[in-house]
Amino acid sequence: MDPTPNSTTCVVCGTGLVKNGRHPSGTQRWRCPACGASSVRRRPDVTRWEQLRKFVTWVTGKHTQAELDGTATGRSFRRQI
Ligand SMILES: [Zn+2]
Known part of the structure; x- marks a missing residue:
């Protein structure tokens, strides 16, 4: 997906x-x-945790998908979950 390795070189x-x-x-x-x-260096584990946290917030709360991912349509949120 991302060709950039996680290193400081x-x-x-x-x-x-x-x-x-x-x-x-x-x-x-x-x-x-x-x-x-x-x-930038990426942390896939941290990213997945944040996606899970947003999903649980969405399932159990009253926010729309668009409100949770900060976009106009919420399409990024749907792609992630
Ligand atoms: Zn260089």
């Missing part, structure tokens, strides 16, 4: 990455000091 040149602020979603963003490429 650059996928382009192999240099060690440095922290570079945050992704809009709050994820740590990394940048290569040599070539300038930026990347």
Whole structure:
């Protein structure tokens, strides 16, 4: 799915990455000091937990799918669950 490996070395040149602020979603963003490429490291386990938490919130609550995933249609939420 995502070709970027979860490592702190650059996928382009192999240099060690440095922290570079945050992704809009709050994820740590990394940048290569040599070539300038930026990347994020993903945690599939954390992502799945968050998807499960949202699903349980939706099933047991009164929120619409669109309200839970922050989009206009809730289509991303349906794809995840
Ligand atoms: Zn690089």
